[in-house]
Ligand code: PEP
């Protein structure tokens with residue numbers, strides 16, 4: 001029987017995943033085990049209490065020494081100002097109002113340390129959140145950070161901090177949340193690869209926004225790569241190359257230069273309009289999550305913002321909630337920067353995997369089918385009112401449109417419009433300006449909404465098709481689950497039919513229909529969408545030049561024919577083969593190549 005020798009840790013190894021954010025990164029691996037075990041309430045016996053208290057005190061001691069260590073390292077690399085944060089955290093760990101409380105809870109309730117800690121953490125966070133003083137309120141983030149560290153030490157999960165590293169690093173993680181990822185926007189982190197994830201997960205979307213090469217869905221990655229191994233991350237092909245030779249590194253470095261040249265060439269179309277060869281005018285807008293991306297939207301020639309994912313304001317402030325003034329300032333700045341174009345602001349789409357627990361304290365077994373999108377906004381009415389008031393106020397300063405996520409029925413749309421009317425009356429009574437004509441639109445991203453698009457079109461001012469969720473819900477595939485990511489098929493006949501229904505219904509009712517899912521930024525899919533009649537695309541800013549190049553190279557007439565025939569095919573594979581063949585026959589060579 002043939003035997004297989006496991007590859008030595010020093011040999012060259014190549015692992016294949018899914019490239020979700022293009023680009024090439026070269027650096028040393030830093031392994032991050034992020035998944036935490038769930039915290040259960042485990043009753044303990046009388047005689048187990050002292051050892052449980054001891055276990056907790058050991059975790060406290062370990063946390064303290066990690067924090068003091070970190071303080072020294074940060075002091076050396078970044079100076080006193082940053083180091084003092086860790087000193088303050090070390091003090092907080094030993095503060096009696098924290099540690100003693102946990103010990104008391106273990107003793108009084110005879111429960112495990114993890115549970116007691118989680119309970120005290122909740123109580124402290126709630127207390128800090130309720131302070132009037134802004135400074136004190138903001139300390140809630142420190143409480144969370146410190147308690148999380150202790151919890152990780154209790155659970156034996158390693159705790160990494162990359163802030164003190166000076167060379168380029170590639171994060172190798174089991175899983176990363178969108179909020180982890182938004183903190184990756186500076187050196188030394190140059191890329192990441194994870195075991196979990198999906199093509200259209202928000203972690204992948206954020207990676208693209210940050211221009212950070214990323215590969216997801218590589219099984220057991222944290223177990224097969226060692227800390228500090230050299231890694232090349234190929235976000236175009238979805239490859240993680242460990243221990244590459246010098247020659248491979250040199251080859252990838254020259255690929256980086258080739259890609260940069262190709263991108264520069266594409267950017268030459270920045271000021272040209274997106275017009276097909278037979279003069280159909282297409283609008284290309286930007287999706288943004290962070291205000292800093294506005295400059296990218298402008299740089300890549302976006303005609304306005306088609307989707308601002310406002311939940312990222314909550315994520316970046318978590319565990320604090322943004323107040324009305326913070327919302328208002330941000331939306332006003334967005335509207336002013338986008339003028340004279342439109343800026344579509346989507347109300348917070350928290351829930352699913354996006355910080356539902358941290359922001360609103362909800363824990364659900366099946367969060368993707370739980371409280372998310374508009375239903376969550378309506379449930380947390382105070383939070384929602386704060387955001388809506390700010391949006392209405394900001395509408396006096398630019399061309400803002402409001403959009404609601406995860407709408408499933410006309411009833412929901414009517415309810416939220418009633419709320420907006422109430423808030424308008426409130427602002428009028430207070431003499432505060434707002435745009436009385438502010439357009440109100442909805443995301444069409446649930447099959448029920450797609451099927452009744454003709455009815456919804458009579459009550460909404462515009463539609464934005466969210467294919468990331470529409471695919472998730474119509475094909476029953478969790479968009480963040482690597483086990484089903486092979487079923488992500490934007491050309492599935494069911495999806496094409498839904499898309500056609502939505503686009504036709506919107507146009508028949510004379511309202512604008514845009515598409516802001518990831519599907520729209522893929523050259524092949526964009527051709528089909530053009531053929532289905534889509535006129536407004538909104539996407540990650542860096543994809544705009546590629547799609548503009550497609551639009552300017554094709555005839556609408558041809559795309560329409562391709563879409564018509566595609567709609568008669570029976571499987572996603574048949575449709576894809578047919579579209580690829582047609583593109584090769586009708587359009588310029590190399591048009592849909594993703595990499596130069
Ligand atoms: C979508 O679902 O396609 C969409 C654009 O919204 P999000 O990715 O934020 O869910």
Ligand code: MG
Pocket residue numbers: 405443445466468469
């Ligand atoms: Mg969505």
